[in-house]
Amino acid sequence: MPALTPARAASVATTIALALVPGLSVAAPAAAARGDAAAATHWQPRQIAYEGRHGIWVMNANGTHKRHLGRGRAPAWSPDGRKIAYLRHGAVWVMRADGSRAHRVAKRADEAPRWSSDGHLLAYGYRGCIWLIHADGSDRRGFREPAADPGWSPRGHKIAYTSYLDEDNANGDVWIIHADGTHVHRVARHGSSPAWSPNGHRITYEASNWDGPSEIWVMSDDGTSKIRLASDGGPDADPAWAPGGGRIAYTAMYGGVWVLKADGTGKHRAAKNGYYPAWSPSGRQIAYQAFGAHGTSVWVVRPNGTHRHRVAKSAASPSWRPRH
Numbered sequence: 001m002p003a004l005t006p007a008r009a010a011s012v013a014t015t016i017a018l019a020l021v022p023g024l025s026v027a028a029p030a031a032a033a034r035g036d037a038a039a040a041t042h043w044q045p046r047q048i049a050y051e052g053r054h055g056i057w058v059m060n061a062n063g064t065h066k067r068h069l070g071r072g073r074a075p076a077w078s079p080d081g082r083k084i085a086y087l088r089h090g091a092v093w094v095m096r097a098d099g100s101r102a103h104r105v106a107k108r109a110d111e112a113p114r115w116s117s118d119g120h121l122l123a124y125g126y127r128g129c130i131w132l133i134h135a136d137g138s139d140r141r142g143f144r145e146p147a148a149d150p151g152w153s154p155r156g157h158k159i160a161y162t163s164y165l166d167e168d169n170a171n172g173d174v175w176i177i178h179a180d181g182t183h184v185h186r187v188a189r190h191g192s193s194p195a196w197s198p199n200g201h202r203i204t205y206e207a208s209n210w211d212g213p214s215e216i217w218v219m220s221d222d223g224t225s226k227i228r229l230a231s232d233g234g235p236d237a238d239p240a241w242a243p244g245g246g247r248i249a250y251t252a253m254y255g256g257v258w259v260l261k262a263d264g265t266g267k268h269r270a271a272k273n274g275y276y277p278a279w280s281p282s283g284r285q286i287a288y289q290a291f292g293a294h295g296t297s298v299w300v301v302r303p304n305g306t307h308r309h310r311v312a313k314s315a316a317s318p319s320w321r322p323r324h
Contacts, residue, residue, distance in 0.1 A: 046280060047321040048287055049075040049084055050298050053314050056086055058097070058321075061285065061300060063311030069099030074112035074317055078119045081322045083135075085113040085122055092124050094135060097321070105137035111148060112317075117156035121179070125150070130161055132179070143177065149193050153200045153221075160187070160194035160203055171208045176221070187223030193237065196221070197245045202262070204229070204239040204248055216250050218262065229264040238276050242283045247303065249277035249286055257288050259303050270305045280320050287311075287318035 045060040055071040072088035077097075085094050085105075092109045095102035106113075111125025115135075122133050130150045131142040146164035153159070157179055162172040163186070174188040187203070188194075192214075194205040203221055207228070208214035216230040216239050230236050234254035241248055241262075249259050249270070257274040260267035270277075274288040287300050290310075298315040301308040 046282075046285075048298070048300075048311070049077060049319045049321065050312055050315045051075070051317045052312060056084065057312070057315070059312060061280065061287075061311070061320075063300075063309070066312070067099070070095065070102055075319050076113055076115060077319055077321050078115050078135075079117055079322055080119055083119075084319075085115060085135075087112060092122060092133070094122075103137075105135065106131065106133050106140065114150055114152060116152050116179070117154055121156070123150035123152065123159060128164070130159070141181070143181075147175075148172075151194050151196055153196050154198060155200055158221075160196060160205075162192040162194070171214075174203070174205050185223075187221070188217075188219060188226065191217070193239065195239050195241060197241050197262070198243060199245055202245075204241065206237050206239065208235075213253075216248070218248075218264075227264060229260060229262075230258065230267065232258075240277050240279060242279050242303070243281060244283055247283075249279065249303070251275040251277065257286065257301070259286075268305065270303055271299065271301050271308060274299065274301075276317070278318050278320055281323045287320065289316050289318070 047058055048061055049058050051073045056069045056075045057066055059066040072086040075084050075086045077084055082097055083094055091104050092106035092113045093102055093104050109124045109126050113122045113124040124131055125148050128146045129142050130147045133140040147161050149162040151160045158176055160176050163175045164172050171190050172192045173186050174191040174194045175186045177184045190209055191205045191207050194203050196203055201221055202218055204218045206214040207217040213235040215228055216236045217226055217228050219226040232252040236250055236252050238251040239248055246262055247259055252258050256269055257271040257277045259270050274290045277286050277288045279286055285300050289296050290299050295314055296316045297310050298312040298318045299310050
């Protein structure tokens with residue numbers, strides 16, 4: 001073990017102090033002591049893009065260093081964290097992470113864009129249909145049926161979505177289609193808002209019937225092995241998988257943001273007033289929206305409900321920047 005010289009002791013103390021700052025990811029002391037340039041790049045704060053006054057903003061996860069990027073709403077980071085897709089004036093736009101090179105890629109849209117896992121394609125909604133387009137604005141094609149809520153599989157070759165093709169079912173059904181438009185099939189009746197597990201083997205979704213509020217269910221990606229995870233008496237919505245796939249956060253409309261294990265056990269409330277939970281890339285924090293006396297705001301909390309704090313006022317639609 002290296003001798004603890006005064007210089008090394010100071011280096012270790014500095015690293016420990018930085019590690020206690022919320023929102024910072026710190027490299028190992030040994031790497032820093034070596035002067036490792038690659039390790040130094042990891043001393044970067046986690047970032048969140050969100051809707052704020054006058055458009056889209058980016059901030060550190062602890063609420064510091066807020067920067068206005070431009071007009072728009074519903075920001076979504078590209079998988080490599082270098083670009084942001086968003087809605088502006090009823091169209092899909094893409095810009096760099098610093099707000100530069102903003103350009104329109106789709107002329108008409110009314111549902112937030114979502115990136116494929118390789119960052120080459122965007123799925124978005126317009127007039128009740130789902131459309132796909134390359135991130136450079138080329139090769140646009142659509143699903144010709146009433147549909148919404150497109151969700152890419154982790155490998156990017158399939159899309160789960162809500163179909164309203166059945167006129168007798170206003171709540172919708174969950175369908176899957178390959179990205180090339182083939183292999184269209186229904187996997188769940190009376191379901192909506194599908195979300196893939198990180199390994200692509202399971203899908204969680206909102207299930208509802210005419211005579212009751214929505215509940216959170218999970219199933220295999222082929223539509224089998226359906227299990228009800230949460231039924232809280234009021235509408236349950238917005239299921240979101242933790243990065244490791246072991247937990248799911250969701251909104252209980254009469255009870256805030258809740259977290260449970262993927263098998264339905266260990267359910268607990270993380271925030272009393274909140275909705276639209278979004279996991280951080282590490283799975284150690286959840287960002288969400290909350291109503292208050294002055295409108296919506298963005299908060300961050302740990303999954304166990306501790307260290308809850310507001311990071312942005314008059315804000316909505318938090319989106320974590322992927323690790324890069």
